[in-house]
Amino acid sequence: MHRRHLIALAAATATLACGSAFAQSNYPSKPIRLIVPFAAGGTTDIIARVMSEPLTKALGQSVVVDNKGGAGGAIGAAEAARAAPDGYTLSVATVSTTAANPAINPKLSYDPINDFVPIINIAATPNIIAVNPSFPAKDYKSFVELLKKNPGKYSYASSGTGGIGHLQTELWKSLTGLFVTHIPYRGAGPALNDVVAGQVPIMFDNLPSALPFIKTGKLVPIVVAAPARLKDLPDTPTFKEVGLEPVNRMAYYGILAPKGTPKEIVDKVYAAAKKALEEPAVKKRIEETGSIIVGNTPQEFSKQIKDEFNVYKEVVKKQKLTL
Structure with missing residues (x-):
């Protein structure tokens, strides 16, 4: 390559580098x-x-x-x-x-x-199992007893297949031996709407989206994944408390x-x-x-x-x- 071409290439490269640096320094x-x-x-x-x-x-x-x-x-x-x-x-x-x-x-x-x-x-954020108020069980002990007596009868909603609500529920199922049917949605919002409406009875959700419904009595909290009991839900045990520490993931x-x-x-x-x-x-x-x-x-x-x-x-x- 001729010397003048090398000089031109070097100059062009320097200009591009300066332009990139200028763009970054002006970001956004x-x-x-x-x-x-x-x-x-x-x-x-x-x-x-x-x-x-x-x-x-x-x-x-x-x-x-x-x-x-x-x-x-x-x-x-x-x-x-x-x-x-x-x-x-x-x-x-x-x-x-x-x-x-x-x-x-x-x-x-x-x-x-x-x-x-x-x-x-x-x-x-803590994650929580919550149920529609019409669900027969209102605390963790009766929740587990009900599901044990009725394998496959109940279903749970999640934000979608492969979402945290899905896999955290599957982690819980693997440790308890219980079975509930998975109903995936396109996000936590639509899933929550159907649980609140009673179309699906159970949901494993992130607390921030579920909490407003819990506070207004449209959902009942069962058990929460958190380091300790929450100020807003003092009567709801953590997964660690019920002997399921591996599920206690935020x-x-x-x-x-x-x-x-x-x-x-x-x-x-x-x-x-x-x-x-x-x-x-x-x-x-x-x-x-x-x-x-x-x-x-x-x-x-x-x-x-x-x-x-x-x-x-x-x-x-x-x-x-x-x-």
Whole structure:
């Protein structure tokens, strides 16, 4: 190659590098889409909408929530994985999309470990088994006795096949030997609506979306996955209390960027989210849902995702679950 061509190539490369660095340093210069991989009304949607306003303020550009529900969160997660790694499409990570669903469906079009850059775990939320008020059992002991006497008679709703509600119930079933039939939905919101309406009697759900219905008497709490009994539900035992500590797992709601997103952009989003979580009003709104603020580092969140994925791979194997 002639010397002048080498000089021109070097100049062009330098210009591209400078342009990329300039774009990153000016990030964000347009609105950011935050994909929620579930229908509106569920916990993932609630947490995302609580965060969108303070993130908008911290980043200086609108953060717009975009619900892409279906397939236990896989449709929205796949779209997020395919997005350009420029920081303008982020997504909310859940146990369903990064652990439970990939564990049951190895043919997913995305890899939960390698196709994303974890940014921050916003909050952890307890999970709860709740029933319609017409259900004959109103506490854990009678709930178990009823299901033992009537194997296969009752069904439970979940946010979708491969979602956390599905696999956490299957984990519970594997430890108790009980059987209830799974009815999957396109998200926790539609599933909750049918349980409240009495179409399906039981649901294993994240607490933030179930709690308003519990408080108004439209759902009855049975048992909760939490470190200790909850202030809002002092009479509801934890899974650890009823001898099922492996089920005592909380959900997480974090922010992911597509693989290849520059570190400078990841750091900006992390700093903005961390700042948002320090605002008393934001903290209060998240904690009022029954969630616990986490705000960990990208490295810590990455380890959390890997650990949870391994847990649910074992559940799928033990229960011989397939789609």
